[in-house]
Amino acid sequence: MFRSFFPNPKIFFLSFAGWALACVLGWYLAIQDLGHILSLGSLFGVEFPQALAEGADAASQMAYQASYQSALDIWLYQYMALCYLLFVGAWLVIGGQKWGKWSIIGSALIVFITWFQVQVSVMLNEWYGGFYDLIQKALGNPQSITLGEFYGQLSTVAIIIMVAVTVSVFNNFFVSHYVFRWRTSMTEYYTSKWQQVRQIEGASQRIQEDTMRFASIMESLGVRFLDSIMTLIAFLPILWALSDHVKVLPIIGEVPQALVFVAIIWSIFGTFLLAVAGIRLPGLEFKNQRVEAAYRKELVYGEDYADRAEPAKLSELFFNVRKNYFRLYANYLYFNVVRYSYLNVGQFVPLIALAPSIVAGAFTLGIMQRILNAFNQVEGSFQFLINSWTTIVELMSIYKRLKAFESAINDQPLPDIDADYLESHDSL
Template sequence: MFHSFFPKPKLFFLSFALWALICVIGWYSVIQDLGSALSLGSWFGVHFPDALASDADTAAQAAFQSAQSTALDVWLYQYMSLCYGLFVGFWMIYGGQKWSKWSVLGSAGIVFITWFQVQVSVMLNEWYGKFYDLIQNALASPNSIPIATYYSELSSVAIIIMVAITVAVLSNFFVSHFVFRWRTAMTSYYTSKWSQVRHIEGASQRIQEDTMRFASIVEGLGVSLLRSIMTLIAFLPILWSLSGYVKTLPLIGEVPQALVFTAIMWSIFGTLLLALAGIKLPGLEFKNQRVEAAYRKELVYGEDHPERATPISLEELFANVRKNYFRLYKNYLYFNIVRFGYINVGQFVPLIVLAPSIIAGAFTLGIMQRVLNAFNQVENSFQYLINSWTTIVELLSIYKRLKAFEAVINDGNLPKEDQTYMEK
């Protein structure tokens, strides 16, 4: 599943995680402070501004912050290019894998696009804060804000949205090709071993369908995990700073960094709750694939052999399909009760947490919007397992089916589930 596409998969993914951690720590601890000395932005007219005077007015401070932010962003892109170049260059040379151009370069591209989309979310969060402050001022003092100013603020977000849409469309196009290349690599490998695996139940389906589903789901879950981690890195400091506006929690009282505390506790509670509710689903999904494959296989044999696919045998096989589906529906019933109940209640958690501060008028409408958005971003990142649970269940089922191939290819024994089926 992985060796056919990625160079030395375990070492590749482990080295990526360690290298990413080193680069992130390096940036926040040392590298970002070296921008004024090492950045090449000055070649393009982007300079780090000189230090502000202690008595600088508000306009000067705003101009300084804008110039500093732009120069730091340019420096960050240079640093990321260097980190990417070193990692990709090493694995392109050391990996020596047929599909390295797609697996290594493609993975690097997907990681960068994911990071960029998170940065767009940060920019939108800042825009919402300014825009809702403008709305609050307009509502508090009628006709104090010119209509041109209102439309100007609205139009300023158009560029961000256009960039986000363009990146999303190109990303989906690229990922589709990435997934198909992965499927091609797996298909090529398994078909070369066809004589060893052809006797396994549903062998043709596992090669024709499961390879594509596996590559697509793993890519989707991997990107979701990366986005969750990157969102935490981007928004957790924002939520941490915004927690200064919220000093107390209902029923609990004063809590340091109340917003961060609430997001973490609520997410942990939901993750454990849904894991408990859905604990039986992976096994049922796997059994569902087996009974469907058995029913389909008998129908296929019946096309060429009159003695196969008799009404009695088909009725028995379909009874197994029906029985497993009904068990699956029953388990999804209480799983979805817990899941949708948790998600809908969660929409009101930040409003409940902010209640004392809202009543006390501790912040503006713009700050409130930034808090709600940042809270939701952090909460959703912590809820990766919750949001992905049904997809993970499907992936586990597919993984078990493809794992049977690899067990036979490596001269091992079939998993117990497949042995039971073969005996039947």
């Protein structure tokens, strides 16, 4: 599943995780402070500003912060480009794998685009803060702003949205090709071993359909996982800083960094709750694919052999399909009760946490909007397993089916459920 597309998958992914962690820590611990020395931003007219003199007025401080942030952003892009080049270049040299260009360069590009989209979310969060402060000013003091100012503030978000849309469209187009190349690599590998796997139940379906679904789901989950990690890295410091406006929580009282505390506790609670509620689903999904494949295979045999696909046999096979589906529906019933209850209650958790501060008038509407958005982003990152559980269940069932292929290819014992099928098949 992985070796056909990625060069030495275990080492590749472990090295990526280690390198990414080292680069992130390096940036926050030392590299970002070296921008005024190493940045090439001056070639594009973006330089780090000179430090302000003591006692500078508010306008000067705001201008300094804006200039410094722009220069820091340019320096960050340079640093990331170097990190990417070193990692990708090293693996292209040592990888030596047929699909290396797609798996290495393609994965790096997807990771970069995911990071860029998170940065767009950060920019939108900042924009919403200023926009809602403007609304509060207008509502609290009628005629204090003009229509020109209002529409001018709205127009500033147009560029951000335009860039976000362009990047998203390009990303979806590229990812489609990336997934198909991954599917192609698996298909080539499994078909080359056809004589070893042809006796596996639903072998043709596993090659034709399961490879496609595995590559697509794996890429989607991988991107969402990366997005969760990057969102957490980007928004956790924002939520940490915004927590200074929230000193007290209902019932609990004073808690340092209260918003971060609530987001973590609520997310851990939900993850544990849904893991318990959905513990049986992966096995049921796997059995569901098996009984469907057995029913479909008998129908296919019936097209060529008169003694196959008899009504009694088809009724028996379809009964197995019906039985497993009804069992699956019953399990999803209580799983969805837990899942949707948690998600619907969760949207009110930040408002409940902010209640004492709202009543005390501890912040403006703009700050409140930034808090709610940052809280939802951090909470959503911690809730990756919750939001992806049904997809993970599907992926696990597909993985089990493809794992049987690899067991046959490597002369390893088949999983019990496939071994039982082969024994019954041989007895016929």
